[in-house]
Amino acid sequence: MKNFEFKNPTKVIFGKGQISKIAAEIPKEAKVLLLYGGGSIKKNGIYEQVIAALDGVDFEEFGGIPANPEYEVLMEALAVIKAKKIDYLLAVGGGSVIDGVKFLSAAAYYKGDEPWDLLAKRIPTKKGMPFATVLTLPATGSEMNSGAVITRRETKEKLTMGGPGLFPIFSILDPSVVSSVPQRQIANGLADAFTHVLEQYMTFPVGALLQDRFSESIMQTLIEVAPAIIKNPADYEAAASFMWSCTMALNGLIQKGVPTDWAIHMMGHELTALYGIDHARTLAILTASHYTYNLETKKEKLAQYAERVWGVTEGTTEEKAKAGIHKTTEFFHSIGIKTKLSDYTEESEGTAAKVADRLASRGMTKLGEHGTLAPADVEKIVAMSY
Amino acid sequence: MKNFEFKNPTKVIFGKGQISKIAAEIPKEAKVLLLYGGGSIKKNGIYEQVIAALDGVDFEEFGGIPANPEYEVLMEALAVIKAKKIDYLLAVGGGSVIDGVKFLSAAAYYKGDEPWDLLAKRIPTKKGMPFATVLTLPATGSEMNSGAVITRRETKEKLTMGGPGLFPIFSILDPSVVSSVPQRQIANGLADAFTHVLEQYMTFPVGALLQDRFSESIMQTLIEVAPAIIKNPADYEAAASFMWSCTMALNGLIQKGVPTDWAIHMMGHELTALYGIDHARTLAILTASHYTYNLETKKEKLAQYAERVWGVTEGTTEEKAKAGIHKTTEFFHSIGIKTKLSDYTEESEGTAAKVADRLASRGMTKLGEHGTLAPADVEKIVAMSY
Numbered sequence: 001m002k003n004f005e006f007k008n009p010t011k012v013i014f015g016k017g018q019i020s021k022i023a024a025e026i027p028k029e030a031k032v033l034l035l036y037g038g039g040s041i042k043k044n045g046i047y048e049q050v051i052a053a054l055d056g057v058d059f060e061e062f063g064g065i066p067a068n069p070e071y072e073v074l075m076e077a078l079a080v081i082k083a084k085k086i087d088y089l090l091a092v093g094g095g096s097v098i099d100g101v102k103f104l105s106a107a108a109y110y111k112g113d114e115p116w117d118l119l120a121k122r123i124p125t126k127k128g129m130p131f132a133t134v135l136t137l138p139a140t141g142s143e144m145n146s147g148a149v150i151t152r153r154e155t156k157e158k159l160t161m162g163g164p165g166l167f168p169i170f171s172i173l174d175p176s177v178v179s180s181v182p183q184r185q186i187a188n189g190l191a192d193a194f195t196h197v198l199e200q201y202m203t204f205p206v207g208a209l210l211q212d213r214f215s216e217s218i219m220q221t222l223i224e225v226a227p228a229i230i231k232n233p234a235d236y237e238a239a240a241s242f243m244w245s246c247t248m249a250l251n252g253l254i255q256k257g258v259p260t261d262w263a264i265h266m267m268g269h270e271l272t273a274l275y276g277i278d279h280a281r282t283l284a285i286l287t288a289s290h291y292t293y294n295l296e297t298k299k300e301k302l303a304q305y306a307e308r309v310w311g312v313t314e315g316t317t318e319e320k321a322k323a324g325i326h327k328t329t330e331f332f333h334s335i336g337i338k339t340k341l342s343d344y345t346e347e348s349e350g351t352a353a354k355v356a357d358r359l360a361s362r363g364m365t366k367l368g369e370h371g372t373l374a375p376a377d378v379e380k381i382v383a384m385s386y
Numbered sequence: 387m388k389n390f391e392f393k394n395p396t397k398v399i400f401g402k403g404q405i406s407k408i409a410a411e412i413p414k415e416a417k418v419l420l421l422y423g424g425g426s427i428k429k430n431g432i433y434e435q436v437i438a439a440l441d442g443v444d445f446e447e448f449g450g451i452p453a454n455p456e457y458e459v460l461m462e463a464l465a466v467i468k469a470k471k472i473d474y475l476l477a478v479g480g481g482s483v484i485d486g487v488k489f490l491s492a493a494a495y496y497k498g499d500e501p502w503d504l505l506a507k508r509i510p511t512k513k514g515m516p517f518a519t520v521l522t523l524p525a526t527g528s529e530m531n532s533g534a535v536i537t538r539r540e541t542k543e544k545l546t547m548g549g550p551g552l553f554p555i556f557s558i559l560d561p562s563v564v565s566s567v568p569q570r571q572i573a574n575g576l577a578d579a580f581t582h583v584l585e586q587y588m589t590f591p592v593g594a595l596l597q598d599r600f601s602e603s604i605m606q607t608l609i610e611v612a613p614a615i616i617k618n619p620a621d622y623e624a625a626a627s628f629m630w631s632c633t634m635a636l637n638g639l640i641q642k643g644v645p646t647d648w649a650i651h652m653m654g655h656e657l658t659a660l661y662g663i664d665h666a667r668t669l670a671i672l673t674a675s676h677y678t679y680n681l682e683t684k685k686e687k688l689a690q691y692a693e694r695v696w697g698v699t700e701g702t703t704e705e706k707a708k709a710g711i712h713k714t715t716e717f718f719h720s721i722g723i724k725t726k727l728s729d730y731t732e733e734s735e736g737t738a739a740k741v742a743d744r745l746a747s748r749g750m751t752k753l754g755e756h757g758t759l760a761p762a763d764v765e766k767i768v769a770m771s772y
Contacts, residue, residue: 001561001626003401008394014643015389175387207623209610210631213603221596237593240387244643245596257400257630 011170022053030088032059044180069100089131095140099148125163138243139189141250143171178239188280193246195283203369263367289384352382397556408439416474418445430566455486475517481526485534511549524629525575527636529557564625574666579632581669589755649753675770738768
């Protein structure tokens, strides 16, 4: 096991009816900015619940944060924060809104001239403006971690940021909200969380026995609840296990003491930036190719995954490893997610080189848990996904 | 799944050589009291490591906190805290030292006349004096939770306390320390952590799929590392998985959203108070009896445990449940822990009634996850353990 440090101070408030607790968790003197996305919360009743829960709180509103939160829109919100002397942020939404609010938390306290440097120069945030979240879409785990991904429309860049100052103070997770999530987004959430686990698990073994089993537990739970929640998003028990699994998939716990990969995400972000493909679907497109290309270095863990998660008992280590990859693709298909780039775009011929070039242009020429995947490897992996 | 709140702000610093990081984590202006137990840390080199790491820190020392930390000794430490104007506590030890320091953290800020009321009246601590820990013995999980158990010698009482203000600021977990832990205490640590998981898992099912799997993961890992760590406590990789499993067994995570039992602990504390039997061994004495007595209400989960943790595939639900109990007893035996009260004391004839009476005298007449175990039931369970 590798040495590690772990601290996650976010308070999770989980369950039916918990949205009503917001005001009790926010300091009385706070001047709050309530932020949300494209307005779906105004159709599904969550907006009304939040407004009712903010009774007595001094707050302003900022709606319209898009999926893959855009820097340009967030800079408008930053202007509101400054103009209205806001000192507490409340994100109501999925990963995009929460990530956008993390950027704002950092930018509000940032002393430099250009907040984009928080991303371009990867400046970690030690202290951000306090913020909380009400999760409306299980998927990214952003509600209990300190990372964010922000997109710049003009340059088609999708970059990451973070720091120990960017954990939500509290996050309210009410599984009832899943009942109004469209099936496409539920499938995306399942695939996103599943791939988060894979990125932290499907590496070379380091004897981190408990971390491996926790990762397998999350994947087994996602597999178990997927049919129920796809069939009926109002199934509260399935929604609760789905939601908690998504949070645990990326709250830092399972990555401690182990190597992590994240190459699938790095490549996937480029596919979203280039073609607007849903984040989760870019991951599903690249997973089988990445593991097949890196079979030699990942086969022990792939075989363990095949055995423990999918019950594969026959074959050599390599055969089990390949069966594990096949089962993963089948899982994506079972939740209605296609796994070839050509299922999503016709522009795919030059894509592999484009993805490799774009990553290389930002110095990302050593991907994977061994730091050995060069642009030529990236190009081959993406080409295998056509 | 039940509604829940979860917040655990402790910073864990895990791995080889991490003790050297102490001073960097303690505020520069702090006046520290270093607390430890019977002096084993002076024989195994940990004391020297801690003193070296405290270079530049203003600190006093208080040694001699006994196993099952005694109120009488702790009150002496409290006098030192007041006399020396201490404002930060550093526990170096196992669960007993850490629990003792939690009592001191609470007592140092307590406004009432009688600090024993923190236990006798179960007064929760919202804010305690800041404290940190260096763990020397994996077992109780106290290094990452906010609870403590304190013993009063004169009345043979062993009571619990806690509160959101009693999480360590940071805890250093260096698995290297396990190499000098006596085999008896390693076995106790394994049994203690294993039973902690059982108390939070072996209840009626509520559809908390991920929590169940996490609990099973911890037990599977403890079972997997037990032979290696018993054979060779200097096996760093086994020690690391053992240590992290003990912490995760009682840091709050697996109890969220599920019913918990804790009757085994409540009865076990009385056996320690009466006869001085090691805490972990009292749990091993009572486990099979408790689950056999409550087979009807626990059989679904017992069968799931038998299947997933022990690979039992044959038989009815009840047969699997019984096999699970049997496997648990065998596990205790495999690590050298005897499971009958008569293995530990000759005074066992009247014990069952004594335990029931002592619990009843403190109003503990409704034990178990359903709150249905009356003193008559406690008496029968303890009698089954002779």
